[in-house]
Amino acid sequence: MAIDRRVARTRTALYDALVRLIRDRDYDAISVEDILREANVGRSTFYAHFTSKDDLLKNSLERLKTLLVATRDQHRLATQEGAQTEAWDASRALFEHVHEYTDIQLALAGGRGDAVLGEALSEVLADVLRDSLPAQTVEGVPRELAIRHIVATFYTILHWWVRGRRDIAPVEADRLFKTLLVDGLPPAWRDAFVASFGEPANDSAADGNRTTRN
Amino acid sequence: MAIDRRVARTRTALYDALVRLIRDRDYDAISVEDILREANVGRSTFYAHFTSKDDLLKNSLERLKTLLVATRDQHRLATQEGAQTEAWDASRALFEHVHEYTDIQLALAGGRGDAVLGEALSEVLADVLRDSLPAQTVEGVPRELAIRHIVATFYTILHWWVRGRRDIAPVEADRLFKTLLVDGLPPAWRDAFVASFGEPANDSAADGNRTTRN
DNA sequence: CACGATACCGAACATGATGTTCGGTAAGTT
DNA sequence: AACTTACCGAACATCATGTTCGGTATCGTG
Numbered sequence: 001m002a003i004d005r006r007v008a009r010t011r012t013a014l015y016d017a018l019v020r021l022i023r024d025r026d027y028d029a030i031s032v033e034d035i036l037r038e039a040n041v042g043r044s045t046f047y048a049h050f051t052s053k054d055d056l057l058k059n060s061l062e063r064l065k066t067l068l069v070a071t072r073d074q075h076r077l078a079t080q081e082g083a084q085t086e087a088w089d090a091s092r093a094l095f096e097h098v099h100e101y102t103d104i105q106l107a108l109a110g111g112r113g114d115a116v117l118g119e120a121l122s123e124v125l126a127d128v129l130r131d132s133l134p135a136q137t138v139e140g141v142p143r144e145l146a147i148r149h150i151v152a153t154f155y156t157i158l159h160w161w162v163r164g165r166r167d168i169a170p171v172e173a174d175r176l177f178k179t180l181l182v183d184g185l186p187p188a189w190r191d192a193f194v195a196s197f198g199e200p201a202n203d204s205a206a207d208g209n210r211t212t213r214n
Numbered sequence: 215m216a217i218d219r220r221v222a223r224t225r226t227a228l229y230d231a232l233v234r235l236i237r238d239r240d241y242d243a244i245s246v247e248d249i250l251r252e253a254n255v256g257r258s259t260f261y262a263h264f265t266s267k268d269d270l271l272k273n274s275l276e277r278l279k280t281l282l283v284a285t286r287d288q289h290r291l292a293t294q295e296g297a298q299t300e301a302w303d304a305s306r307a308l309f310e311h312v313h314e315y316t317d318i319q320l321a322l323a324g325g326r327g328d329a330v331l332g333e334a335l336s337e338v339l340a341d342v343l344r345d346s347l348p349a350q351t352v353e354g355v356p357r358e359l360a361i362r363h364i365v366a367t368f369y370t371i372l373h374w375w376v377r378g379r380r381d382i383a384p385v386e387a388d389r390l391f392k393t394l395l396v397d398g399l400p401p402a403w404r405d406a407f408v409a410s411f412g413e414p415a416n417d418s419a420a421d422g423n424r425t426t427r428n
Numbered sequence: 429c430a431c432g433a434t435a436c437c438g439a440a441c442a443t444g445a446t447g448t449t450c451g452g453t454a455a456g457t458t
Numbered sequence: 459a460a461c462t463t464a465c466c467g468a469a470c471a472t473c474a475t476g477t478t479c480g481g482t483a484t485c486g487t488g
Contacts, residue, residue, distance in 0.1 A: 004456060006464050031445060042466040047447060054326065072410065090411035112268065115329035132410040139400040140393065145374050146403045149367065149394055156366040160359050179354065180363055184398035186353040189360045196286065196346040197304035218485060220435050245474060256437040261476060 011049060013039040015060045027057075027113025057117070061124045068128050091154060091177055095170040098158065118155060125151045153181045225263060227253040229274045241271075241327025271334055279338045286346060305368060305391055309384040312372065332369060339365045367395045 017039035021030050032053055036043055050056045068090075075088035129147045136143060157177045161168055179186075185193075231253035235244050246267055250257055264270045282304075289302035343361045350357060371391045375382060393400075399407075 002457095004464070006454095006456065010465080032447090033445075044448080044450090044467075045465050048464080052446085076410070088411065112330060112333075115333040116326060119326075119329040119332075133403075133406045134410075139402045141390065141400050141403065142379070144378070145371070145390065145394075146399060148370050148374050149399065150407065152366045152370040153363065156362050157359070160362050164358070165356070176355065176359065180398070182398045182404055184394070184396045185360060185363065186355050188353045189347075189355065190396055192347045193364065196290070196348075197302065216486085218435070220484065224436080246476090247474075258438075258477080258479090259436055262435080266475085 007049070010039075010041055010045060011059075013041055014046065014049070014056060015063065017041075018056055018060055022117070026111050027117045029113060054116070054120075057120055061120055064121075065124045065128060068124075069131075072128070072132060089174075092171065092174040094154075095158070095161075095174045095177075098162065099170040118159070122151050122155050125154065150181060153177060156180075221263070224255055224259060225273075227255055228260065228263070228270060229277065231255075232270055232274055236331070240325050241331045243327065268330070268334075271331070275334055275338045278335075279342060282338075282342050286342070303388075306385065306388040308368075309372070309375075309388045309391075312376065313384040332373070336365050336369050339368065364395060367391060370394075 014035060017035050018030075021034060021038055025034075030053070032043075032046060035041075035053070035056070036046055050059065071088065071093075072090070126147055129150060130144075133143070133147065141149075154177055157173055157180070161173045228249060231249050232244075235248060235252055239248075244267070246257075246260060249255075249267070249270070250260055260270075264273065285302065285307075286304070340361055343364060344358075347357070347361065355363075368391055371387055371394070375387045
């Protein structure tokens with residue numbers, strides 16, 4: 001007994017409606033009512049499937065996750081078999097994708113719902129990375145932190161790019177991503193930073209320069 | 215004519231109440247009503263000062279900002295006069311501060327309000343950096359992006375630290391921050407990353423590996 | 429100190445979103 | 459064709475938000 005077609009239809013109708021609405025409205029400026037209208041779904045039906053708007057979002061992003069995982073596995077399989085397939089450049093692919101669909105562009109340009117949506121998305125990316133990076137490799141940097149840093153860096157570029165610098169090509173955005181991630185902040189910036197905020201103390205006293213309670 | 219003491223009292227009462235509540239409740243699980251009760255302030259009074267809860271948060275963080283700027287200027291002045299004062303290590307100071315006050319620890323451990331609050335905080339940090347880093351220095355990385363990356367990296371560590379790894383000392387957290395920011399992700403991690411997600415394509419074809427529409 | 433200004437209180441109200449319930453209808457499944 | 463299940467939509471309870479207003483207390487100032 002396969003899944004009832006009606007539920008499938010309803011769910012994707014809702015998913016799509018959400019994505020569509022997110023395109024031009026701030027995420028939390030979207031009411032459940034809006035989604036219902038957009039998806040042509042009854043109120044009670046909605047709550048029969050999801051517990052809230054956030055829940056819908058979460059499940060909606062789940063689709064993205066499976067998609068990413070699938071693509072990754074496909075890539076893994078291919079290279080494992082020694083096949084001379086083109087390498088899959090994940091980050092670049094994502095930047096290209098975003099560039100292609102104006103959808104997400106506006107989705108990330110909002111004000112406050114921005115934050116929730118951004119975190120939800122980051123969560124997904126982190127998840128994928130989490131079961132992708134196998135080794136418990138360390139080298140000073142804990143695994144989980146490494147993951148979050150990758151995601152954060154990616155998201156930072158994405159956000160900055162989409163929000164202000166649309167003129168930049170996806171490839172360039174990707175280059176910046178890799179630069180920051182792998183090489184860190186260029187020396188010139190580091191120096192400027194230090195100039196204003198002081199340099200690491202001599203490892204001795206750490207007192208007398210604490211900020212006070214907020 | 216100085217500012218009416220009543221308004222000063224009311225405002226700080228609200229600021230403090232918010233901070234106090236944020237300590238153990240998720241930010242958007244806090245209603246205006248809660249704040250009023252906590253601060254002993256009338257409903258209409260609240261809206262006479264702030265337009266919303268978010269507005270209150272914003273103004274509340276403004277305090278933090280002025281504090282940071284002040285400390286920075288103090289440091290600048292000192293070093294400029296050649297005085298052999300102890301260097302002010304901004305990031306470290308912040309980590310120490312957070313460590314000292316359990317307040318913020320829990321404030322960042324929440325679920326959803328987390329995001330809004332986090333972004334608001336990041337915004338403040340970005341602001342401070344923005345008028346701190348003077349030169350339009352480039353070197354491949356645009357100014358604004360550099361700023362956001364610094365903030366994002368800082369916040370990532372902070373979040374990760376506070377949320378899960380309280381066992382780590384502030385100094386260690388700070389070390390991680392500087393490592394990731396300046397040196398980037400350690401090679402070992404980079405390799406693992408590449409292994410799963412493919413390596414940069416040969417700069418030629420960028421097709422055939424796009425994800426499909428969500 | 430006394431007066432005028434203004435900030436605060438709190439109750440009452442309008443508004444709008446959320447989430448639930450339920451009987452009837454339509455669509456799916458076997 | 460029969461049965462099962464999802465959907466609809468209206469009605470309802472609940473709750474947070476933001477506004478209004480008359481009365482009271484506190485403030486700055488002459």
